[in-house]
Amino acid sequence: MSTKNKANDPKDLSFTEKARRAQIVQCAIETIAEVGYAQASIGQIAKRANVSKGVITYHFASKDDLLEEVVAAYAIAAEAFIRPVVANAVGPKERLRKYMEANLAFIAEHRKMVFAVVEIAAGMRTKEGKLRFSADADESIYQPIEEILYAGAEAGCFRAFTPLSARVTALAIRHAIDGFSLELMRTPDLSVKEYMEELISIFERAVK
Amino acid sequence: MSTKNKANDPKDLSFTEKARRAQIVQCAIETIAEVGYAQASIGQIAKRANVSKGVITYHFASKDDLLEEVVAAYAIAAEAFIRPVVANAVGPKERLRKYMEANLAFIAEHRKMVFAVVEIAAGMRTKEGKLRFSADADESIYQPIEEILYAGAEAGCFRAFTPLSARVTALAIRHAIDGFSLELMRTPDLSVKEYMEELISIFERAVK
Amino acid sequence: MSTKNKANDPKDLSFTEKARRAQIVQCAIETIAEVGYAQASIGQIAKRANVSKGVITYHFASKDDLLEEVVAAYAIAAEAFIRPVVANAVGPKERLRKYMEANLAFIAEHRKMVFAVVEIAAGMRTKEGKLRFSADADESIYQPIEEILYAGAEAGCFRAFTPLSARVTALAIRHAIDGFSLELMRTPDLSVKEYMEELISIFERAVK
């Protein structure tokens, strides 16, 4: 209604308000992707958006609020992109393949956003110096992979997995996927298709 | 001797000078590992070293100079730790195993230093916003792994590798190793031995 | 009618316009009384009034304009409350008593408004840094008291007063009255009746 806490409930936001926020989020993503988390000041972001700094603090309660919205936008987009692909896969082996394919394709198609989120996750800290995005990662990130591994072991198409080996394998897969984002930044004209096939092939061997 | 650019040639440095620099580098590592790249100000580092801020800018031309020394110290230490282990390994398979073992062991034993370097590599940028440590990575980082892979293929103990598949495999191995550092930060009491065996087992399958 | 300077002449204002202004003035009083002059932003006041910030700058030419209206509202209310009481008093002694009674009663009954005005008077400055409300105080504030003192001296019920002693006595009385507002803020459940009697008794002795 009046002055603050715009984002209490996204449904409270007007259409134009949502559009403005989305635009600023996009500029934040591009700025972070280009100059990194540490250098991505509100001033820089505002400059890219061709608005005054005040606009950003008008639409977002704080810089952290904006960065959290970037991460939230990523989470929603990734979820919407990846989940249906994996859900439609038949059998553990295809599921693993599709999981990797979908993740790599998402990264390739949203590389700036992903890179920005990686930067935020690596750079954003609480007042006590702890990483803002990290601890909660375990369950939501690694569990889906582990589930596929266990299912494959049970179905006989993968090797047997102990809790530890499943976790380490999931970590290796996840880090390979996340590393793809870095490679894409370093080498923008990477052949996504080929890279994807190689990576899948590597981990198909690894779980057999 | 004069006023600036102490580090032109390390041999110009007196013994005490070198000790002072090493002490400051160590404090920088600890500070960065604890509070992250962005919050690790010269003031923070000086406080940890129980010296004045001026001492740091006296011994280092700039903050970037100090951070580069941290990275250099890491590179030297890692090199000294890993190279002989790998060099003494007989045959590609053992070489790959030793490479991974040595890397993981080094990370486990120097986790703060490694984490600091990861932070610096992720956060430090040139004035134009480009990552300071990344471009040169290819050759020095991935090449040794690729060499092992090619040697293994030639010897018949690994599968055949194309340039692409060798590169992607090297990336996956490297990212798995780097990811281990993150895991250690998240879970300090990780069983390094077990983790190591699992990771080696994964990539031994992957290259077969 | 046009765009600016709504308040040129109060008679130009429509009924609803006046009501709106009064409502905003009331919210300004409450905000200032609660958080103080410095923290009482237009945004805060608007939030309390459940309107947008724009409403305030629509109805008032500026923030200063609003604050001046607060002071004006106080002046009118105080005048309306105090003057008839004093006018109806018979003789200097009763007049002095009624003057103090009426002032203290007004403060007790309108403590938020009075406190807000005290805050404004203390905090509001011209662009050059001079106090906005102070210079004109002399005549309108101290003169009525001095008149009572002179009348009492002439009538023989008070002691003799020189211009200086009348002025200083008036100041002491006025500061004691103004200080009552501060005490009320500190100690909201002060016994107004008792305080009043004591204060009157003090100054009845002082002028005898």
Added chain:
Amino acid sequence: MSTKNKANDPKDLSFTEKARRAQIVQCAIETIAEVGYAQASIGQIAKRANVSKGVITYHFASKDDLLEEVVAAYAIAAEAFIRPVVANAVGPKERLRKYMEANLAFIAEHRKMVFAVVEIAAGMRTKEGKLRFSADADESIYQPIEEILYAGAEAGCFRAFTPLSARVTALAIRHAIDGFSLELMRTPDLSVKEYMEELISIFERAVK
């Protein structure tokens, strides 16, 4: 030693450091006295001191820290000025007179400092909007006066006092003294001597 918390213990401060702080405190006093609490920004104070803003945040942990030092400097100076005068007075009547004389003389001689402290006390708030300097006032401010009044009543040279009448009398005396500071600001060439005699005479009557 290193970076922060200069003021932990005043004895830790070097001579030059103390001098610098005193100079900045003095500039803060003058700035506040001239443009008021709200407009007295660090930038303004720095400008008056002909130094950069950074100097102030170098010597003081925060703006609040500086303002508290202003108040502390006032408290120490007032104490040193007033206490011995009162302590040397013989008998309640002389003690009351000396108390007022010393207070008024101190205000007259340190008018800017006193006015600055009045501004700070009126303007400085906690994060919750409560006045920063006020609650603790009771005991340290009013008690000395009340003690004199009780002593005078017991000695028979003053009238009898109830707790309430003593408190209200103390308040009236204190507000008259504080009000003197405002009068001095309004009328800088006030005759302090005469004003003082009148005020003393008023309250000597009031307590008889």
Added chain:
DNA sequence: AATGAATGAGCGTTCATTCAT
């Protein structure tokens, strides 16, 4: 060799004000 003092640019944030709708 080391320090403390100072600087100046930049940060995130607040806020009175303007203005199109």
Added chain:
DNA sequence: TATGAATGAACGCTCATTCAT
């Protein structure tokens, strides 16, 4: 009438860097 959007200046504060001693 009223609003939400936007602006731009100022704020307190941090920090890498410079420099006299």
